[in-house]
Every structure is written in C-alpha cells, then in structure tokens.
Amino acid sequence: MPASTERIVGKSSKLREFKLTLLLLWKNNVSKIGLIVIAIFLFVCILGPVLAPRDPYAIDVSLAKIPPGARFWFGTDLLGRDIFSRMLHGAIISLASGLIIVGMGVFIGVTIGLISGFFHRSIGQILMRLPDIFLAFPTLVLAISLAVTFGPSLTNALIAMSLVYWPPFARLMYGETLSIMESDYVKFAKTLNQSPTRIMLRHVLPNAVSPIIIQASLDFGDAILLAAVLGFLGLGAQPPSPEWGAMVAQGRNYLFDFWWMSIIPGSAIFLVTLAFNFLGDGIRDALDPNIRRIKKAD
Amino acid sequence: MQSNKLLEVNNLSVHFETYDGTAKVLQDVTFSIDRNRWTGLVGETGCGKSVTAFSIIKLLPISAKVVGGNILFKGTDLIGESEKSLRRIRGSEISMIFQDPSVAINPSLKIGNQITETIKIHQNISRHMAKERAAEIMKLVGLKSYCLDQYAHELSGGMAQRVMIGLGLSCNPDLILADEPTSSLDVTVQKDILALMRRLSLEYQTALLLITHDLILVAQTCQEIVVMYAGQVVERGPSGIVLKKSAHPYTRALVRAIPMVEERREYLEELPGFVPNLLYRPAGCPFEPRCTLKIAGVCERENPKEKLVGDRHYVRCHL
Numbered sequence: 001m002p003a004s005t006e007r008i009v010g011k012s013s014k015l016r017e018f019k020l021t022l023l024l025l026w027k028n029n030v031s032k033i034g035l036i037v038i039a040i041f042l043f044v045c046i047l048g049p050v051l052a053p054r055d056p057y058a059i060d061v062s063l064a065k066i067p068p069g070a071r072f073w074f075g076t077d078l079l080g081r082d083i084f085s086r087m088l089h090g091a092i093i094s095l096a097s098g099l100i101i102v103g104m105g106v107f108i109g110v111t112i113g114l115i116s117g118f119f120h121r122s123i124g125q126i127l128m129r130l131p132d133i134f135l136a137f138p139t140l141v142l143a144i145s146l147a148v149t150f151g152p153s154l155t156n157a158l159i160a161m162s163l164v165y166w167p168p169f170a171r172l173m174y175g176e177t178l179s180i181m182e183s184d185y186v187k188f189a190k191t192l193n194q195s196p197t198r199i200m201l202r203h204v205l206p207n208a209v210s211p212i213i214i215q216a217s218l219d220f221g222d223a224i225l226l227a228a229v230l231g232f233l234g235l236g237a238q239p240p241s242p243e244w245g246a247m248v249a250q251g252r253n254y255l256f257d258f259w260w261m262s263i264i265p266g267s268a269i270f271l272v273t274l275a276f277n278f279l280g281d282g283i284r285d286a287l288d289p290n291i292r293r294i295k296k297a298d
Numbered sequence: 299m300q301s302n303k304l305l306e307v308n309n310l311s312v313h314f315e316t317y318d319g320t321a322k323v324l325q326d327v328t329f330s331i332d333r334n335r336w337t338g339l340v341g342e343t344g345c346g347k348s349v350t351a352f353s354i355i356k357l358l359p360i361s362a363k364v365v366g367g368n369i370l371f372k373g374t375d376l377i378g379e380s381e382k383s384l385r386r387i388r389g390s391e392i393s394m395i396f397q398d399p400s401v402a403i404n405p406s407l408k409i410g411n412q413i414t415e416t417i418k419i420h421q422n423i424s425r426h427m428a429k430e431r432a433a434e435i436m437k438l439v440g441l442k443s444y445c446l447d448q449y450a451h452e453l454s455g456g457m458a459q460r461v462m463i464g465l466g467l468s469c470n471p472d473l474i475l476a477d478e479p480t481s482s483l484d485v486t487v488q489k490d491i492l493a494l495m496r497r498l499s500l501e502y503q504t505a506l507l508l509i510t511h512d513l514i515l516v517a518q519t520c521q522e523i524v525v526m527y528a529g530q531v532v533e534r535g536p537s538g539i540v541l542k543k544s545a546h547p548y549t550r551a552l553v554r555a556i557p558m559v560e561e562r563r564e565y566l567e568e569l570p571g572f573v574p575n576l577l578y579r580p581a582g583c584p585f586e587p588r589c590t591l592k593i594a595g596v597c598e599r600e601n602p603k604e605k606l607v608g609d610r611h612y613v614r615c616h617l
Binding site: 121183184185187188189190191192193194195198202203206207209 | 355357360385386388389390392393394396397398401402403404405406407415416419420462465466469
C-alpha cells in the first residue's frame with residue numbers, strides 16, 4: 001500500500017465520522033433550522049444574564065403591563081418586570097432541566113437495561129417489570145403526581161421527571177443488549193475469556209450507543225416541554241424564578257388584555273421544543289448507516 | 299512422558315430443549331485430537347460440528363444440555379470443571395476462530411485496543427508491553443501496523459480473518475477450534491489464510507480442529523479426519539486412509555461427490571435424501587434411510603457401535 005493511502009486510512013476516523021455527522025445535519029434543511037434555533041438558544045443560555053438590559057427581579061408597579069415596544073422589547077409583566085430580561089435569565093433553567101432529565105433518564109435506563117439484558121434469564125426478568133410499571137401510566141400524569149408527592153420545587157420536579165423518563169431508555173437498551181449478546185463478536189470475546197463486566201462495557205455498550213443517542217435527542221425537546229409544564233402548574237420552579245413555564249402561568253389570566261405576558265415565553269418554549277425535535281430527527285437520519293454510505297460516496 | 303492426546307471427547311451427548319421436544323443433537327460423539335496436529339471435522343449442515351466445538355469450549359446456548367460423556371483436555375474433564383477454571387482455559391489454552399470474521403470483531407473498538415486488551419487479560423504485563431506485543435502479532439499475521447488504529451469495517455474479509463487468527467493466537471493456546479475459518483473468503487484468500495495458519499501452528503506448536511464441509515480442504519491440510527453425520531461420528535482416522543479406504547457408505551458418498559478435474563464426468567454424484575430430523579431420531583442407524591448398502595432387518599433396528607477397522611481407523615457401521 002502506498003504511503004499516501006496509509007495516511008488517509010490511519011488518521012483518526014472518529015473525527016471524520018463526527019464531521020460527516022455535522023455535515024449531514026447541515027445539509028438537511030429541517031435539522032438546519034433546528035441547529036440554528038438551538039445555537040441561538042445556547043447563546044442566550046450562556047450569555048443571557050450578561051446581555052439582559054434590566055434586573056429580571058426588579059419590581060416597579062408603575063411600569064406594569066407595558067406592551068412590547070422600543071423600551072421594553074417583550075413588554076413588562078403584572079409587577080413591572082422586564083419580560084425580555086426575565087426570558088434571557090430563564091433560558092438556562094430550561095436547558096439545565098432538559099439536560100438533567102434526559103441525562104438521568106439515560107443513566108438510569110441504560111444501567112437497568114444493560115444489566116437486565118445481560119442477565120436476562122435471572123434478575124433481568126424482575127428488573128424489566130419496573131419500566132413496565134412506569135410505562136403503564138401516562139408520562140405527564142405520573143410526573144405530576146410524583147412532583148406533587150415530593151412537594152413543589154425545581155429540584156423535586158427534576159427528580160420526578162427523571163423518574164418518569166428512564167423507562168423507554170431501559171426498554172431500548174434491553175432490546176439492544178439482547179441482540180448484541182447473540183452477536184458473533186460477543187461469543188468471540190467469551191472464547192477469549194473476557195470478563196462479563198468487560199463484555200458489558202466494552203462490547204455491548206459502545207455498540208448500543210447510536211439508538212440511545214437518537215432517542216435522547218428526540219426526547220430532549222419533550223423534556224424541556226415537560227419541565228415547562230410542571231413550571232406552569234406551579235410544581236417546578238417557584239416564583240419569582242424566571243422559568244418560562246412559570247411565566248406563561250403568571251400571564252394566563254390576562255391572555256386577552258395583556259397577551260405578551262404568556263404568548264412570548266410560550267412561543268419560546270414552542271420554538272425550542274420544535275428545534276430539538278427537528279434536530280433529533282436529523283440525528284436519526286444522519287446516524288442511519290444507509291444514508292451515511294450514500295453521502296460518503298458523494 | 300505425557301500422553302500425545304491433547305483432547306479426548308468420549309461419548310459426548312448433547313440435547314437441546316426446544317418447543318417441539320428434545321433434539322438429540324450430539325449422540326455418543328467420540329474422537330481425539332493429538333498435540334500439534336490438524337484434525338478435520340467434516341459433515342453437512344446441521345450435523346453437530348459447531349455444537350461439538352462449542353461443547354469443548356463450554357459456551358453452548360442455555361437450551362443445550364450435556365447429558366453424557368466427557369471431554370478430557372490434558373487429562374482434566376472440562377464438563378465438570380467450574381466456570382472459574384474454564385475461564386482460565388478459554389483463550390489461553392483453547393481459543394476459537396469464527397466463520398465470518400467481519401461480524402466476529404467488535405465494530406466499535408479499534409483492532410489495536412481489542413488485541414491489547416485480550417493480551418492483558420491473559421498476561422500480567424504493562425499496557426505498553428501489550429501494545430508492543432500487539433504490533434508483533436500484526437506483523438506475524440502479515441498485516442501493517444496501522445491496522446491497529448482501524449475498525450473492523452475498514453478491513454477486508456481476509457484482513458479481518460487475519461486479525462481474528464492473531465487474536466486467537468495472542469495468548470499462545472495449545473488448541474485452536476476453527477469453525478469454518480475460510481468459508482466466507484474467496485479461494486485465493488483462503489489459500490493464504492490456510493498457509494498462514496499452518497505456519498503459525500507449526501511455529502507455536504498448536505493443534506487445530508478444522509471444522510468444515512469442504513472435504514478437499516481437509517484432505518489437503520489435516521492429518522486426521524472425523525466425519526460426522528446427524529450428530530454421530532461415523533468414521534474417523536488418519537485422513538489418507540479415511541478418504542482412500544473409506545469404510546462408511548456416507549464417507550464414500552462424500553468422496554464420490556468431489557469433482558475431479560482429470561476425469562470429466564457427466565454428472566456429479568449426489569446423495570439423495572436429507573439429514574434426519576433430530577427431534578425424531580430413528581431407532582437404527584441414522585444414515586439407514588439414505589444408505590445404498592443397508593442390510594434389511596439390521597440397519598433400521600439397531601444403531602451400530604463404533605469398531606476398529608484399521609490402524610486408528612474407526613467406523614460406525616454394520617458392514
């Protein structure tokens with residue numbers, strides 16, 4: 001083999017694959033929109049508190065209920081707080097909620113699914129009844145009842161939502177584990193005397209990652225929405241926290257007179273949720289080996 | 299002096315529990331493998347070749363049960379061995395090479411990591427040493443060292459099979475079970491791989507059990523042949539004798555079915571019929587329904603016992 005081929009083949013193929021994934025996401029118009037919106041959202045999350053023109057907590061009743069305009073871009077709320085500044089401050093709460101919920105969901109779900117799949121003849125049978133029980137309830141109802149039981153606070157709401165979010169990941173991981181356990185490379189690893197832990201972590205887990213990533217990215221928008229719903233119901237972030245869902249709740253009684261108080265934060269939740277769904281779809285397509293192969297050929 | 303027999307399989311019977319009943323997949327399988335020799339295990343699809351190999355390494359599926367017999371490896375019975383000591387044997391004393399190398403290597407780990415990890419499991423050496431050893435192995439199996447940084451899907455079938463041989467040999471086993479190692483490769487690559495395996499088995503003093511349905515391959519490479527039919531060993535012995543003076547009608551039929559270049563024949567002889575259903579094993583010789591030489595009143599009633607017909611040449615037939 002000539003030296004030039006050697007260089008191409010040998011160099012970090014992981015980076016190449018990552019670049020290809022990004023390229024595929026960018027080429028797809030739907031996921032491109034998602035990417036742009038999410039980029040803005042992330043920018044707001046990180047720099048929002050710095051960019052905010054006013055103190056999000058400063059109450060001045062004389063400035064209450066001012067419609068959107070040059071002075072207050074998104075208007076002010078009942079207590080005269082600047083909605084634009086509040087939203088800039090609140091973005092990070094949504095992002096963090098989404099990350100924590102999905103992160104915990106993936107962690108619990110993958111752990112239980114992997115162990116159940118690995119020992120599917122013994123403890124797996126018992127362990128996998130757990131997600132069945134959780135899945136028997138509608139997600140939202142279960143999240144609300146858990147959050148009520150724990151008491152209204154952002155931390156409790158996050159715990160409640162994480163507990164609701166893991167079962168699909170457990171089912172997914174369980175199925176993946178079962179099929180990978182039957183593969184020749186796991187059998188081969190066994191003939192080479194690799195330990196069960198090693199087979200679990202080095203052979204099963206890395207090969208099950210791709211469906212988990214797709215599921216996580218599809219669920220991310222849902223998780224942000226669910227966090228906002230709990231905030232709206234008063235079970236999540238408590239006032240005066242500028243959480244978007246809570247802001248929608250505060251304006252809901254004045255929807256016809258002072259529409260901006262609810263509609264603007266509501267639209268933000270809508271846009272971000274939609275963007276994450278778009279991105280999730282895009283990631284699913286981008287990680288599809290068939291589509292990948294065709295694109296690689298171009 | 300140690301006995302020359304590395305592995306002895308005596309009267310091994312394995313049953314599978316299925317929804318339709320018990321399938322008697324292996325019945326009274328007896329054969330042995332000598333040190334440093336190649337033994338070919340031939341038979342048609344579903345006759346229990348792979349099950350035999352997996353019984354030796356004790357990685358049978360859960361539904362399978364060893365109901366009788368023993369497997370002596372260097373004098374110790376593997377059937378009764380604890381999982382702990384079995385794991386010591388797997389990989390370091392007996393290793394296995396699979397049929398389709400492209401799916402038998404973990405697709406999401408670099409080749410180099412897989413080799414170094416395997417070495418580290420068996421030998422207590424530093425990561426650096428293991429890496430050096432991995433590079434040596436790559437050289438040994440005729441691959442460039444940059445393959446260590448590649449993934450399985452970046453290799454061709456022949457290259458992947460070389461990696462697998464390298465992995466199998468990495469811990470210097472005494473016995474390699476090769477389950478159709480060349481079936482998924484084309485003929486020229488097949489030749490290279492076999493030459494490589496031959497060279498390495500001589501160098502490392504390794505015995506090899508070649509499981510295949512390719513009789514010519516066995517004739518060319520193995521000193522011993524074990525012919526299986528429907529879960530039984532029907533004939534075994536030194537390969538020259540078994541192929542030239544086949545005593546069992548099944549082996550004869552197999553030999554006759556080999557195409558020859560010198561004598562052009564109009565038709566290739568074939569063996570009519572199918573392998574019996576292992577769920578409903580006939581009482582007599584399993585080959586009786588397809589046999590052209592059957593003795594009426596004997597063959598369908600009684601399963602023949604194995605008998606010695608020549609120098610280390612055993613056959614299981616009433617004739």
